Amino acid sequence: MGPVLKVLGRVGVVVLGLAIVAVWLVLRLKGVPVPVLVTYGLVLTGLGCGLLWPRALGGRARRRTPAFFGVAAGLGTLGLYLAVVYHVTDLPVLLALAAGACLAGAVVAVLRGRRSADGRPARQARRAFLMGGAGLVLGTASGLSGGLVDRQRRASMARGERERQAAVRAPGARRRITDGAVRVFPIHTGDTIVTYGQFYGGLDGWEGLNGYVRTLVDKAQIAVPVHAYLIDHPRHGLMLVDTGVNWEQAHDHDGYYGLTSRLLTERDEYRMTAGQDLRVRLARLGYAAEEITTVFLTHVHDDHAGGLRYLPRATVVLDRRDWEHGVLYPHSFGLVKENLSFPAFDSGAFGPFPGSQDHFGDSSVILLPTPGHSPGHMCVLLRLDSGGVLFMGDTLYTLPHLATDQVRQMTIGGQDTVRQIEAARRVQRLLASDPGVVPLFAHDNTRYQFDLVASAFADGAPGEAGLRELRRGMESVLTSDWRLRPGHAPRFVAPASGTGLGKVAFG
Numbered sequence: 001m002g003p004v005l006k007v008l009g010r011v012g013v014v015v016l017g018l019a020i021v022a023v024w025l026v027l028r029l030k031g032v033p034v035p036v037l038v039t040y041g042l043v044l045t046g047l048g049c050g051l052l053w054p055r056a057l058g059g060r061a062r063r064r065t066p067a068f069f070g071v072a073a074g075l076g077t078l079g080l081y082l083a084v085v086y087h088v089t090d091l092p093v094l095l096a097l098a099a100g101a102c103l104a105g106a107v108v109a110v111l112r113g114r115r116s117a118d119g120r121p122a123r124q125a126r127r128a129f130l131m132g133g134a135g136l137v138l139g140t141a142s143g144l145s146g147g148l149v150d151r152q153r154r155a156s157m158a159r160g161e162r163e164r165q166a167a168v169r170a171p172g173a174r175r176r177i178t179d180g181a182v183r184v185f186p187i188h189t190g191d192t193i194v195t196y197g198q199f200y201g202g203l204d205g206w207e208g209l210n211g212y213v214r215t216l217v218d219k220a221q222i223a224v225p226v227h228a229y230l231i232d233h234p235r236h237g238l239m240l241v242d243t244g245v246n247w248e249q250a251h252d253h254d255g256y257y258g259l260t261s262r263l264l265t266e267r268d269e270y271r272m273t274a275g276q277d278l279r280v281r282l283a284r285l286g287y288a289a290e291e292i293t294t295v296f297l298t299h300v301h302d303d304h305a306g307g308l309r310y311l312p313r314a315t316v317v318l319d320r321r322d323w324e325h326g327v328l329y330p331h332s333f334g335l336v337k338e339n340l341s342f343p344a345f346d347s348g349a350f351g352p353f354p355g356s357q358d359h360f361g362d363s364s365v366i367l368l369p370t371p372g373h374s375p376g377h378m379c380v381l382l383r384l385d386s387g388g389v390l391f392m393g394d395t396l397y398t399l400p401h402l403a404t405d406q407v408r409q410m411t412i413g414g415q416d417t418v419r420q421i422e423a424a425r426r427v428q429r430l431l432a433s434d435p436g437v438v439p440l441f442a443h444d445n446t447r448y449q450f451d452l453v454a455s456a457f458a459d460g461a462p463g464e465a466g467l468r469e470l471r472r473g474m475e476s477v478l479t480s481d482w483r484l485r486p487g488h489a490p491r492f493v494a495p496a497s498g499t500g501l502g503k504v505a506f507g
């Protein structure tokens with residue numbers, strides 16, 4: 001037995017060490033102050049020592065110490081959970097767990113009472129009575145708090161609904177233009193808060209697991225836009241490329257995500273005003289979410305799939321590899337699970353792409369596989385009378401990212417990084433071969449998006465002149481061999497106050 005115990009003890013130390021590191025990372029991500037982190041680390045270390053080497057303590061302490069440290073560590077963890085991760089929707093669950101524990105205690109007391117001799121049964125009966133009573137009270141409180149939590153959430157939803165209605169009615173809304181032209185409208189559905197390195201640090205070590213850990217620990221953060229695109233097509237109706245973030249993700253983040261994703265995401269991951277809600281943006285352009293017939297999802301990540309919950313009638317076109325192997329947040333897909341359509345990519349080669357999908361069979365929309373950022377990422381090429389638009393998804397975050405050898409976003413590492421760079425090169429070749437095609441990005445935070453794309457697509461139809469203007473804008477940033485021109489390299493500018501969001505400067 002001795003050696004086995006020794007091995008188990010060592011495994012225990014490793015597991016404990018990993019647990020401490022994992023908890024530390026989560027707490028760091030949540031911005032918990034360092035003194036609290038240190039205290040918590042000490043409590044957990046104490047637990048480890050007490051459990052693994054109780055002999056060192058001797059006597060009565062030897063028997064009691066493990067229990068003492070266990071309770072201390074348990075209470076410490078609970079306290080930190082309440083302070084850091086807790087959301088009001090957890091209250092009924094916590095109360096139900098406490099009720100369950102009390103009822104289990106009552107059952108144990110009853111069983112013990114039966115087994116023991118004189119004097120003891122009375123004490124055990126009293127204990128069983130108290131614990132059973134506490135269990136019932138806590139159980140009732142759990143049920144009641146469930147109702148209260150529900151009411152509170154409904155009130156907050158109603159408040160949001162009022163804000164959105166006001167935003168729809170605000171001046172400046174437009175009427176739909178129906179002149180038979182294909183129209184494309186950029187839809188800015190709020191911002192996502194990311195670390196600067198995740199966005200621009202791909203060539204500075206932000207890759208794979210290392211990159212992921214750095215996104216947890218690094219606090220050099222910036223806000224970048226999340227864009228979806230609306231297509232009004234005379235033959236194929238209303239379509240979206242990606243759907244952006246939904247209202248609940250931005251305003252009820254903790255309630256929307258389950259405990260595990262809540263542990264690993266930041267509470268203020270998304271920001272959205274009432275005017276940026278997908279439904280509001282569509283209404284102000286003269287459309288309604290119910291009219292959308294097709295959604296092309298470049299990939300399944302949640303800042304692209306959030307709006308799906310407003311589009312229960314749309315056919316959602318996405319690569320099967322993303323559906324089967326991508327990072328899916330079920331909340332966003334609940335309503336559209338029955339409406340999925342997976343392209344076969346059997347329409348033959350398309351320029352530098354060995355496979356493609358001519359979605360409608362008339363060359364109007366071509367789906368191009370660009371795996372790497374996710375297992376089944378795809379780009380979407382839309383043909384306009386005067387040229388075309390290439391929706392990039394997250395293959396490249398911004399226009400400067402087209403200079404793949406100088407600016408790179410965080411990549412997954414290994415073969416996925418290789419695939420993503422390969423996809424980026426294909427995109428470069430496609431853009432080089434057809435000067436009538438312009439790239440549209442999901443997260444471009446440069447002048448290209450906010451000045452040039454916004455004005456070229458102001459009425460949805462850029463025309464030949466508008467597309468030429470955009471290509472000129474692109475060529476003012478990038479050389480023909482995909483290098484950045486001077487003055488366009490990104491750099492992080494820390495916030496003046498020392499904390500909060502930084503900015504990206506180009507120079």
Ligand SMILES: [Zn+2]
Binds near residue numbers: 301303304442443
């Ligand atoms: Zn994205």
